[in-house]
Amino acid sequence: MNVKRFSIAIAISAIVSSSISAQAPAGSVPRTADGKPDISGVWQTGGISLAGAQANVVPAQAPAPAPAPAPAGRGAAPAGEYAALPTQPSLQPWAAEKVKTLTNKDDPTVSCLLPGVPRVITMPMPFEIVQTPKQVVILYEAFRAFRIIPTDGRKQPGESLPSFMGDSTGHWEGDTLVVDVKNFNGKIWGPGNMRVTSEELHVIERYTPMGNTVAYEAKIEDPKVLTGPFVFRTTMQRPPETRVAEYECLENNVDLPHLVGPG
Amino acid sequence: MRLKLLAAATAAGLCVTAPMSAHHSNTAMYDASKRTVISGEVTKVQWTNPHSYLFLAVKEADGKVVNWSLEGFPPNTLLRTGWKTSMIKAGDVLKVEGALARDGSNHLLAREVTLPDSQKLYWGPER
Numbered sequence: 001m002n003v004k005r006f007s008i009a010i011a012i013s014a015i016v017s018s019s020i021s022a023q024a025p026a027g028s029v030p031r032t033a034d035g036k037p038d039i040s041g042v043w044q045t046g047g048i049s050l051a052g053a054q055a056n057v058v059p060a061q062a063p064a065p066a067p068a069p070a071p072a073g074r075g076a077a078p079a080g081e082y083a084a085l086p087t088q089p090s091l092q093p094w095a096a097e098k099v100k101t102l103t104n105k106d107d108p109t110v111s112c113l114l115p116g117v118p119r120v121i122t123m124p125m126p127f128e129i130v131q132t133p134k135q136v137v138i139l140y141e142a143f144r145a146f147r148i149i150p151t152d153g154r155k156q157p158g159e160s161l162p163s164f165m166g167d168s169t170g171h172w173e174g175d176t177l178v179v180d181v182k183n184f185n186g187k188i189w190g191p192g193n194m195r196v197t198s199e200e201l202h203v204i205e206r207y208t209p210m211g212n213t214v215a216y217e218a219k220i221e222d223p224k225v226l227t228g229p230f231v232f233r234t235t236m237q238r239p240p241e242t243r244v245a246e247y248e249c250l251e252n253n254v255d256l257p258h259l260v261g262p263g
Numbered sequence: 264m265r266l267k268l269l270a271a272a273t274a275a276g277l278c279v280t281a282p283m284s285a286h287h288s289n290t291a292m293y294d295a296s297k298r299t300v301i302s303g304e305v306t307k308v309q310w311t312n313p314h315s316y317l318f319l320a321v322k323e324a325d326g327k328v329v330n331w332s333l334e335g336f337p338p339n340t341l342l343r344t345g346w347k348t349s350m351i352k353a354g355d356v357l358k359v360e361g362a363l364a365r366d367g368s369n370h371l372l373a374r375e376v377t378l379p380d381s382q383k384l385y386w387g388p389e390r
Contacts, residue, residue, distance in 0.1 A: 047340065048336065048340060048344055048388070049339075049340050049343040049344050051344070052344070053343065053344065053345065054344070054345045055343075055344040055345065056336070056341065056344035056345045056346060056384050056385040056386075057344075057345035057382075057383075057384050057385075058375060058383035058384060058385060103291075104287060104288045104291040105291075107287070107288075109286060109287075110286065110287045112286075112313070124340070125337070125339065125340070141339065239343075240343070242343055245339045246312075246339075247312050247313070247337065247339065248312050249286065249312055249313045251311050251312045251313075252309060252311035252312065252313070252314070252316070253286075253313055255287055255292055255314070255334070256287075258292045258364055258365075258366050258368060258370060259287055259288070259291040259292050260291070260292070260365050260366045261290055261291045261292065261293075261294065261365040262290060262291065
C-alpha cells in the first residue's frame with residue numbers, strides 16, 4: 001500500500017470514528033426481517049489479510065514493504081456514546097506496580113488462553129456474526145472463541161463460573177447493539193496497556209452500523225484495577241471474501257522460551 | 264496536507280496501542296534492526312498455528328550445514344494473502360530475508376522469501 005492509499009484509508013477510518021454518534025441514514029444499513037440492522041457475516045478490525053488476496057505478494061517494483069492496515073479508528077478523535085471518557089486506562093497504584101513486573105510471557109494469549117473481551121476483537125483475524133431475532137452469536141477465528149448473546153431479554157441460564165470471555169447479554173438501542181459483559185475471571189489482559197484485570201471487570205460494548213462498516217466502542221470498568229472507566233474503539237470492516245477457519249493455537253506453540261525481549 | 268497531518272496523528276495514536284499481534288509480540292523474540300539474508304534447502308514446511316514455519320538447511324562458509332527455523336504469519340493469513348501450500352516443498356532452494364532472534368538461536372522472523380522461480384512473497388511481518 002503506498003502512502004496515498006494509506007492516508008486515504010486512515011482518513012476514512014477517522015471519518016467513520018468521528019461520526020459514531022451521528023445517526024446513519026436508515027436506507028444505508030441492511031436490515032433483518034424484524035427491522036433490526038443486519039450485522040451478520042464476516043468482519044475483521046485489522047491485520048494484513050484486510051489488504052487483499054495478494055497482500056503478501058511482493059510487487060515487481062517494490063520500494064518498500066506494504067504496511068499492515070491500521071486497526072481502523074484507533075487514534076481518531078473521541079466520539080460516540082462514550083466521547084467524554086479517556087481512551088487510555090488509568091491504573092490504580094497497585095495495578096501499575098504489578099504491570100511493571102509483567103513481561104510478554106505473562107500475556108495469557110502467549111499460552112493460547114482466550115483473550116477476553118474486548119481484546120478478542122483486536123486480533124488480526126476474521127470473525128463471523130450469526131444474528132437471529134433472539135440472539136447474536138459471534139464466532140471468532142482467534143483462539144476459537146465464541147459468544148452467545150441473548151438479545152430478547154433472556155438472561156443466561158443457570159450458574160456460570162467466572163470466565164475468560166465473561167457472560168454477555170445484549171439489547172438493541174435504536175440501530176446500536178449494546179452488549180453487557182461481566183463475570184470475568186480476572187485472568188485476562190485488557191486492551192492497550194491494561195495488563196491487569198479483576199473479577200470486577202465490566203465491559204459495555206456498542207456496535208453501531210455505519211453503512212458497510214460497524215463502529216465499535218467498549219466502555220471498560222474495573223473499580224479494583226482502574227481509577228475510572230475508559231473507552232476502547234475500533235472499526236469492523238468487511239474483509240475480502242473468506243471464511244472463518246480453524247485456529248488451534250496449541251498445535252505448534254513453541255516460541256515461549258525465545259521471548260526474551262521487550263514488547 | 265490535511266491528509267498527511269491526519270495520517271501522522273493517527274500513526275502517533277497507533278504507537279500507544281497494542282500491536283495487531285495475534286499471539287506473541289514479535290519484538291519480544293526478534294530484533295527488527297538486526298536483519299540477514301540466508302539461502303538454503305527446505306527440509307520441512309509447517310502450515311501450523313499459531314505460526315507457520317519453514318525449516319532451511321543452510322551451508323556455511325566452512326561447509327557445515329546449519330538448520331534454521333523461519334517463522335511467519337499463521338497459515339490462514341498466508342493462504343488469504345497470496346500463498347498456496349503447493350508453492351513450497353522439501354528440497355526447494357530458497358533465499359529468505361528476515362529479522363534475527365534476540366537470543367541468538369537460529370530463528371528468523373522471515374519477511375521476503377524468494378521462491379525457486381524467482382517469485383517473491385512475504386512469509387511474515389517485517390517486525
